[in-house]
Amino acid sequence: AQTVTQSQPEMSVQEAETVTLSCTYDTSESDYYLFWYKQPPSRQMILVIRQEAYKQQNATENRFSVNFQKAAKSFSLKISDSQLGDAAMYFCAYKMDGNKLVFGAGTILRVKS
Amino acid sequence: GAGVSQSPRYKVAKRGQDVALRCDPISGHVSLFWYQQALGQGPEFLTYFQNEAQLDKSGLPSDRFFAERPEGSVSTLKIQRTQQEDSAVYLCASSSIWDGGEQYFGPGTRLTVT
Numbered sequence: 001a002q003t004v005t006q007s008q009p010e011m012s013v014q015e016a017e018t019v020t021l022s023c024t025y026d027t028s029e030s031d032y033y034l035f036w037y038k039q040p041p042s043r044q045m046i047l048v049i050r051q052e053a054y055k056q057q058n059a060t061e062n063r064f065s066v067n068f069q070k071a072a073k074s075f076s077l078k079i080s081d082s083q084l085g086d087a088a089m090y091f092c093a094y095k096m097d098g099n100k101l102v103f104g105a106g107t108i109l110r111v112k113s
Numbered sequence: 114g115a116g117v118s119q120s121p122r123y124k125v126a127k128r129g130q131d132v133a134l135r136c137d138p139i140s141g142h143v144s145l146f147w148y149q150q151a152l153g154q155g156p157e158f159l160t161y162f163q164n165e166a167q168l169d170k171s172g173l174p175s176d177r178f179f180a181e182r183p184e185g186s187v188s189t190l191k192i193q194r195t196q197q198e199d200s201a202v203y204l205c206a207s208s209s210i211w212d213g214g215e216q217y218f219g220p221g222t223r224l225t226v227t
Contacts, residue, residue, distance in 0.1 A: 004155075015195030032216060039117050045156075045204065045218040095214060100146060100169065101206075 002027045004094050006104035011083045014112050021107050022065075023092030024085045029053075033095045034068065036077045039106075041087040048090070052074065079109075087111045114141070119205050125225045126195045134190045134222045138207030145188050146216060147180055149202040156204055166223060194202035195226045 003026045013019035014020055025034070034089040036048040049066050051059045058066050063080045118137045126132050138145050144163055149172075157212035158172040164185035175182070177196075182188040192199055202223050206216035 079140040100158040100161055105155050
């Protein structure tokens with residue numbers, strides 16, 4: 001069975017600084033998708049960034065980028081120029097095509113002004 | 114509405130009562146998923162529909178949980194004889210087939226069983 005591990009329960013970052021959230025996963029599949037979702041307090045889950053496993057190039061969305069290491073089964077999220085609005089719970093998730101998402105336990109990100 | 118909607122947003126039930134949670138997916142989305150999220154945890158998969166067909170219900174925790182999507186659009190998650198351990202946020206998500214499977218989430222229903 002696929003598992004997703006987020007080893008950092010909480011992280012803090014100073015406004016305008018850079019922070020990296022870690023995620024590792026376990027799978028025997030070769031073709032799959034990885035996601036980072038953001039869930040602000042009492043608000044709904046939104047997609048931050050997506051990576052297809054067959055693509056070697058790391059995905060980037062504005063201030064958000066990933067470091068995808070397929071052999072190491074590692075998928076970290078880097079947030080540059082952190083903003084107060086980035087404060088939230090971040091979930092790493094794994095999905096095989098057409099199927100359910102398997103989530104990690106989440107990392108709470110606090111942004112200090 | 115452009116997004117996934119869920120109702121009610123909050124539900125308080127006495128132990129033993131039945132509850133029904135509704136999900137309206139994004140129009141045209143073929144796939145619909147239900148997840149259960151305990152406080153401070155990541156969501157856990159409950160069940161998955163493609164159109165009206167329930168293709169995977171492996172995550173339903175007991176036979177007290179039942180989901181349906183009779184016309185391939187709106188879905189209802191029903192919990193019979195609620196127990197305290199059922200207290201959680203129930204998330205619904207939908208996706209199309211064509212965009213790499215990105216799932217769009219609703220705001221969730223927070224169920225509290227007293």
